[in-house]
Amino acid sequence: xxxxxxxxxxxxxxxxxxxxxxxxxxxxxxxxxxxxxxxxxxxxxxxxxxx
Numbered sequence: 001x002x003x004x005x006x007x008x009x010x011x012x013x014x015x016x017x018x019x020x021x022x023x024x025x026x027x028x029x030x031x032x033x034x035x036x037x038x039x040x041x042x043x044x045x046x047x048x049x050x051x
Contacts, residue, residue, distance in 0.1 A: 030036055
């Protein structure tokens, strides 16, 4: 007996999108911390400085 899987792909896409949004939220939280900002700022300054 075959089951109707119509709509299964949509649910899977929704789960993937929710996971991506959650991951982005974690990244934003990490990148807003002062220590990380100073490390990234220093990295950009070094990259833009011609030796």
